[in-house]
Amino acid sequence: MTQSDELFERSKKRIPGGVNSPVRAYQAVGRNPVFIKKAKGSHIFDEDGNEYIDYVCSWGPGILGHADEEVINEVQKACQDGLTFGAPTRKECAIAELIAQMMPSMEMTRMVSSGTEAVMSAIRVARGFTGKDYIIKFRGCYHGHSDGLLVKAGSGVLMQAVPDSAGVPSGYTQYTLIAEYNNCDSVAKLFEEYKGKIAAIVVEPVAANMGVVQPKEGFLEYLRKITKENDALLIFDEVITGFRLAPGGAQQFFGVTPDLTTLGKIIGGGMPVGAYGGRKEIMECVAPLGNVYQAGTLSGNPIAMTAGLVTLKRLFEHPEIYTQIEQTTKTLADAYRNAFKDQVCVNQIGSLMSVFFTKEKVVDFASGQTSDRKKYADYFCFFLERGIHLAPSQFEAMFVSVAHHKEDVEKTIQVIDQYAASQKR
Incomplete structure (x- = not known):
């Protein structure tokens, strides 16, 4: 053995x-x-x-390779000052500024501790900002293991979602609608059937959790168009594609700008981290400025911020x-x-x-x-x-x-x- x-x-x-x-x-x-x-x-x-x-590269974060010397050295130095404070730090501000520089759609960013938490929070913000309850996700796209997103489609693309995990009450998924990736008609039918009720579309701009599946020409542009026409938000889940396809992620690569973006993996340089952000007017809904609540003891901790800053700076400068x-x-x-x-x-x-x-x-x-x-x-x-x-x-x-x-x-x-x-x- x-x-x-x-x-x-x-x-x-x-x-x-x-x-x-x-x-x-x-x-x-x-x-x-x-x-x-x-x-x-x-x-x-x-x-x-x-x-x-x-x-595998730890499922994506290792874009610089494992145990990059500069990242390790800076993390070791940061550890000498303490692992977590539960208080604001200079590094949180610095990484938010760098993200905005690399990904201009993220005018404001809130750090969290995982991609799951980032998407869960972004959807809450979308609902709070629009005052609507329904969201659209795509069959085969994975957005973390929060209750409202652990869903699968029924026999038809217009069926409402049913839980894809034991322990998830059906009520948690009743406002999650399922469309087919790369199928504009399936999206249009949902907006027609739930007219005025859809808060957002959440999508992996490149689907990477059913194997790698690229968006067809015009698909992301269509999602941008239909959300604008229906006063809904477009959320790009760039937990995988963020800073991997380009310094500005898939939104730079394809030239399509979402309202909100979720990040993870590379943004932490190998440490547990996530982030969500977008237009200032939307993000100002988040507490303490607004009435959409989200918090986290280890959010923005200095060790993760150090690893993320070193990684993102390298990618930005090279x-x-x-x-x-x-x-x-x-x-x-x-x-x-x-x-x-x-x-x-x-x-x-x-x-x-x-x-x-x-x-x-x-x-x-x-x-x-x-x-x-x-x-x-x-x-x-x-x-x-x-x-x-x-x-x-x-x-x-x-x-x-x-x-x-x-x-x-x-x-x-x-x-x-x-x-x-x-x-x-």
């Missing part, structure tokens, strides 16, 4: 499923998880001493990073396409990528579901055994960092070719 197996057995006795977030259990790929001991750059090391090229990581990701995407021909669908945008084991073009939740999950599990295990760590789920993204170097890419392409060849036997 490996060290990872032993730790997993121990953990299962005291932690539900042995993990602190479900996908880490590796159930979708039919094996026990590896327990990670340390990481550096583009590589992670497990408790048994195995080394892997890492394309936009060439985005060219580099996009090219690396394109090289990998082309290698998959060349090796598998038309047997897989490879979706790639910027430094985000997904490989679907289907011949169909994946453009929404339904087409994503055509992927062969057993084939994905086989593919995952093949790569892991050869020192490459991928997302242990078909419906998660592959992340590339600036730390992934030429040798990493060359080894990955060799394994891609090996796996493709093994499937032809």
